[in-house]
Amino acid sequence: MDTVIDIDRLTKTYGTRRGLDGLTLRVGAGEVFGYLGPNGAGKSTTIRLLLDLIRPTSGTARVLGLDPRADAVELHRRTGYLAGDFVVDGRQKAGECLTFLGNLRGGVPAARITGLADRLGLDLGARVKSLSKGNRQKVGLIQAFMHDPELLILDEPTSGLDPLVQQTFLEMVAEARADGRTVFMSSHVMSEVEAVADRVAIIREGRLVALDTVADLRARSYLRVRITFADPVPAEEFALPGVTGLQVDGTVLTCDVDGSPDALVKAAARHTVVGLRADSQDLEELFHTYYTRGEAAPAA
Numbered sequence: 001m002d003t004v005i006d007i008d009r010l011t012k013t014y015g016t017r018r019g020l021d022g023l024t025l026r027v028g029a030g031e032v033f034g035y036l037g038p039n040g041a042g043k044s045t046t047i048r049l050l051l052d053l054i055r056p057t058s059g060t061a062r063v064l065g066l067d068p069r070a071d072a073v074e075l076h077r078r079t080g081y082l083a084g085d086f087v088v089d090g091r092q093k094a095g096e097c098l099t100f101l102g103n104l105r106g107g108v109p110a111a112r113i114t115g116l117a118d119r120l121g122l123d124l125g126a127r128v129k130s131l132s133k134g135n136r137q138k139v140g141l142i143q144a145f146m147h148d149p150e151l152l153i154l155d156e157p158t159s160g161l162d163p164l165v166q167q168t169f170l171e172m173v174a175e176a177r178a179d180g181r182t183v184f185m186s187s188h189v190m191s192e193v194e195a196v197a198d199r200v201a202i203i204r205e206g207r208l209v210a211l212d213t214v215a216d217l218r219a220r221s222y223l224r225v226r227i228t229f230a231d232p233v234p235a236e237e238f239a240l241p242g243v244t245g246l247q248v249d250g251t252v253l254t255c256d257v258d259g260s261p262d263a264l265v266k267a268a269a270r271h272t273v274v275g276l277r278a279d280s281q282d283l284e285e286l287f288h289t290y291y292t293r294g295e296a297a298p299a300a
């Protein structure tokens with residue numbers, strides 16, 4: 001798979017403040033890549049570095065095989081970018097604004113703009129300054145998608161969108177991928193990217209703390225188990241490898257299981273089981289763990 005984004009030990013400090021700390025990451029062609037982290041983690045810093053909107057303190061980034069600084073014009077032409085703080089001239093009507101931005105990119109068919117506006121439910125005749133935050137975000141999304149760029153870099157694209165429009169946006173991302181485009185999107189909410197992302201990176205305090213496919217992250221999440229027995233059971237019998245947070249309260253056992261539940265099931269089977277419940281840990285919960293504790297970063 002061709003590498004579309006190649007980040008090598010990228011570091012950015014703002015005076016004494018840390019923005020990004022030695023990030024190494026590769027995104028392949030045709031991937032939808034979710035870039036997650038809590039507020040202040042360094043997501044926007046990364047994105048701005050990729051587009052040469054700010055300059056790195058050290059390290060390098062190559063995007064579409066280009067140097068963001070030396071090849072900025074070509075890079076911006078081939079990329080659709082939605083800034084986290086997307087702003088345009090508020091006096092213009094949304095349609096005028098999008099036509100103007102389309103002309104800057106060599107022209108975008110009017111039908112393409114109206115098509116996207118209809119899909120997202122945006123009134124192109126309204127002045128930008130009169131639009132709600134969510135509707136302004138739709139203008140931002142349309143200008144990023146309208147010229148069908150080969151790479152979309154979207155900073156918190158679903159910010160301010162209602163759930164129905166979020167769904168439409170996710171469909172647009174899925175279509176972009178089906179067309180072979182690459183999407184790099186940041187978010188601080190896992191559920192937003194879970195449905196469309198192939199891989200997800202989590203950063204915290206400027207560092208990569210997790211990088212994996214959504215499927216593997218799911219497989220890594222643990223099981224939360226609750227077993228009810230006919231009679232009280234001794235806790236020691238259930239202190240097994242992979243079992244954590246074990247609590248036995250008379251006839252009720254609760255614990256978390258990391259990996260196969262086989263040993264736990266066999267230990268339970270020595271008694272009479274009257275109730276059993278096992279829930280997968282929510283991905284959002286798993287991310288919360290990464291957000292708050294941090295983990296060793298796997299190789300990028």
Ligand SMILES: Nc1ncnc2c1ncn2[C@@H]1O[C@H](COP(=O)(O)OP(=O)(O)OP(=O)(O)O)[C@@H](O)[C@H]1O
Pocket residue numbers: 014017018019020037038039040041042043044045046084188
């Ligand atoms: N222009 C700047 N001057 C000084 N510090 C900055 C500047 N821009 C970002 N920072 C700092 O760099 C760190 C990373 O910020 P960044 O905006 O990249 O985070 P983020 O992950 O995008 O957060 P959010 O989800 O809140 O948008 C933060 O501590 C922030 O305060």
